[in-house]
Amino acid sequence: MSLTALREEFGRRPTRGLRWRVRDFTARLTTPMGATGLAAFALLVGIELASFVNLPGTPLNRARATLAESRSGAHAARGEAALRGLQARRLRDIQSYSAHYSIPADLASRIYDIAIAEGLEPRLAFGLVKTESSFHRWAVSDAGAVGYTQIKPSTAHWLDPSVTSDDLFDPDTNLHLGFRYLSILLGQYPDQQLALLAYNRGPSRVGTLLASGENPANGYAFKVLHGSE
Numbered sequence: 731m732s733l734t735a736l737r738e739e740f741g742r743r744p745t746r747g748l749r750w751r752v753r754d755f756t757a758r759l760t761t762p763m764g765a766t767g768l769a770a771f772a773l774l775v776g777i778e779l780a781s782f783v784n785l786p787g788t789p790l791n792r793a794r795a796t797l798a799e800s801r802s803g804a805h806a807a808r809g810e811a812a813l814r815g816l817q818a819r820r821l822r823d824i825q826s827y828s829a830h831y832s833i834p835a836d837l838a839s840r841i842y843d844i845a846i847a848e849g850l851e852p853r854l855a856f857g858l859v860k861t862e863s864s865f866h867r868w869a870v871s872d873a874g875a876v877g878y879t880q881i882k883p884s885t886a887h888w889l890d891p892s893v894t895s896d897d898l899f900d901p902d903t904n905l906h907l908g909f910r911y912l913s914i915l916l917g918q919y920p921d922q923q924l925a926l927l928a929y930n931r932g933p934s935r936v937g938t939l940l941a942s943g944e945n946p947a948n949g950y951a952f953k954v955l956h957g958s959e
Contacts, residue, residue: 827856831958833865840901841878848909854922855909857954858929862908867901877901879908926951 820842828838838856845855862880863869875882876898883895886907897903915925915933928936930950939946 823852827852831856831860831865837865837901841905844902844905845909848906849913850909850916854912854954855905857957858908858912858926859905860958861950861954867904868899877904877908879904879911881908881911885911922955923947923951926954 824835824838824842827833827842828835831838841855841859842852845852859865859878862875863878865878867878869878869880870876871880873882876886876895878901881898881904883898886893886898889907889910893903893907898907912925912929915928916922918933919925919928924936924946927946927948927950931946931948936946
């Protein structure tokens with residue numbers, strides 16, 4: 731029997747189960763199959779079985795879909811739980827810094843979030859702002875350093891040529907640039923203390939002192955790291 735005939739035989743009962751169709755066809759077969767007929771039968775059964783197994787409504791595929799949904803749901807649930815945990819930690823940290831430094835929560839939130847955005851540890855960021863300006867937005871030093879992080883206009887312009895001196899009184903701009911500069915220095919020096927000294931005294935001055943065998947420490951790094959403990 732040809733493959734076409736086999737398909738026609740099975741196709742007569744499209745609404746019945748695959749098992750019944752195979753059994754019924756086998757029972758009605760009255761002459762032995764040749765090699766071609768047997769191969770065709772095996773091929774058709776394989777095709778029909780594969781089609782049956784992959785039908786969306788079969789138990790196997792329902793199980794697969796359920797498993798996929800459960801895995802997806804579990805991943806989503808873990809992601810949401812992790813996000814809630816991070817948000818809760820952020821709020822706790824901001825409240826803690828606000829209370830510790832006696833500053834408004836909105837300022838603590840701004841410092842915390844911008845520090846994270848610039849790749850700086852919040853603890854270091856708060857210590858820097860406390861040491862540089864005591865959290866005074868409008869602070870200006872005799873050397874012309876400006877704002878919360880007491881960044882100089884020349885340094886700010888090096889970091890962002892579009893920034894003007896007046897822009898440095900904007901809290902977000904000042905914090906972003908000051909924290910960015912410290913992050914750059916932390917990547918250039920082998921430890922936090924030297925990076926902080928370079929922020930305070932300038933990289934050139936620190937380099938000169940180190941080259942001459944002198945210790946550039948002046949108490950600044952200790953104050954930033956431990957001054958408010």
